[in-house]
Amino acid sequence: MTPPEHLTVRGPEDILGFIPHSLGYWPADSLVAMTMQGKRLGATLRLDLPGPETLADPKDYARTVRDYLLADQRADAALLAFFTNDGWMDPPGTYSGLLGALENVLDSAGLTVRDAWYVGDAYWRDAHCAGQDCCPSPGRPVQAILDSMLNAEMVYRGSSVGPAPAVGARPRFPVSDAERDVILASEAAWAAQLDRRRGSREQFCRLMVHWEALLANPPAEP
Template identity: 60%
Template sequence: MTAPERLTVTGPADILGFIPHSLGYWPSDSLVAMTMHGRQLGATLRLDLPAPGGAAAPEHYLQAVRGYLDADTSADGTLLAVFTSDTHLAAGTYGGLLAGLAPVLDQAGMPVRDAWYVGGDYWRGAFCLDAECCPCPGRAVQEIRDSALNAEMVYRGSSVGPAPERQDTAARPLPAMHRAAAMEAEEEWERGLSPRSRSLAQFRLVLDVWEDLLARPAGLPWVPDVDRDGFMCASLLVPHWRDAVLVMSAAGRKAAEAGVEGFYLFDDAVQLEAISPQLVPGNGAGAHGGAGGPGSTAGERWGPERFYSAHSTEPVAVDGEVPNYGAVLMGMAPAVPDWAGMDGLDCILAELAALGGQAAAAALTGRGWISWCRGRGSYAARHLSDALSAEPGYRLAELILELVGRGSICGWAARKESAWQKFGPGAAA
């Protein structure tokens, strides 16, 4: 959806109703923190609640919350919501968490302005002692679902789906015949593309096909095409082509081409004619060109570890101008990515993942990376876990999931001026 014009918040129910729209789902067993800019709502952070144990929350947890919120450098306040199953026990279980966060966030210049406990049936103010305002066990959660802001968000096209762990990562069900035909086409294209994996001309032609698809107008319905979809899936099986597509969606064609120059991936001795769904040479070598298996040397020489060999905090450029692959994949450059291009790629990858086949792991990993770049760790973890279910040991999925698991934030998501925004700045006030 497009960014809505500013919405008016009239009370706690509106604020709590905005949270599921911001996250995309109704959280459970979660701490949700929202930054404030004056009277405007800012960034939304969701973390799993710490395991209940003592009266005080672990210090590392409190500092982690502060560290994440520090990324919003213009924030001057914080709102907190504890989503738990039972508001009866919430104060006794998580009162220490809120008490511990208050001085930490106050020291950071983001004092806690209000906090709430939200259960399955009731919600109540965490600091409210007025029985008339916050009767025991609380106010009905239905008030949140019926709030004016929630109704307005739904009217504007926003929806609240199931939690990531309960979602089907496929874009939509596909007819079995289409899936079978697409997987057959993928295998056929792989036989033709594999011996061309070190061809510079083929690399550029693969980018041509993806660039055309990324330029599709937003919202244009996806029309399945067996031959094209099979080609796209097969192209994702070549690691440096796959990663070039990710980089191109965020940083443009120039970065995708220049970023591979230092890895010596191309071999001038490969003279096979480049092929694509529009360019199939009639050389008698099969429907899509030459023979060859998937064991190409490109996959051996191009490992995802190359991207993470230097965890620099500064953008790295090629020739002082174009960011390299590592900088783009870690969200360090460009200063602001092409979010529209990445959104378009996410939609395409969802369609390709739904086909199954060998490329499902690559497509789901790409979706996981995009979710991580957006700052949506729960969605990233779901996509990456599904990628590893599709292909155990898929290395790029393992690496990105490791980043997600240890709480690393993508460089773009950590900077307000570059972060992905579902609704746009100051959507609610």
């Protein structure tokens, strides 16, 4: 998924908050790589994190990531996010060698890695920051990602984040072609009424102002 033209990224929480919307689910044990086109976010790629044998010599894995990202012909940089709870709390960490290999291979291909992060279930941190003064252990709470403005805007636009797909899973309730046609027609009818407002930055900002005022001054209990 490539993000809409007019999404505004204010910080890493916004970028990390966009990733689950781009994939449709919150990734786990995954490397997520995103291309950059100047200041714009580009394509999103998710791969399983490699095992110990690959981590011992991650150059081929890094080249695979590079080859996928080069499909975005306008890309000039990349962002990396390691979604894992394994071995990143105490630098250098399990994936520091993989991060170094990715940076070297992508930089050689003209895709400089501008930022990289580790994201666990409860905390996240900058992959390059080891100082306790600026990046105290265990990291920043993941709730900051969930509360990011871009995540709120994606929800406002109708995006949702579902559960991660299970390996080999099948739909519990198969949908017939006739039922699918009815569903799609209904979605199209609602979209015709709502999409113009849903895509309006002005409308979103006004909504946020009202929510902030309401939360700051909750109505008195009866």
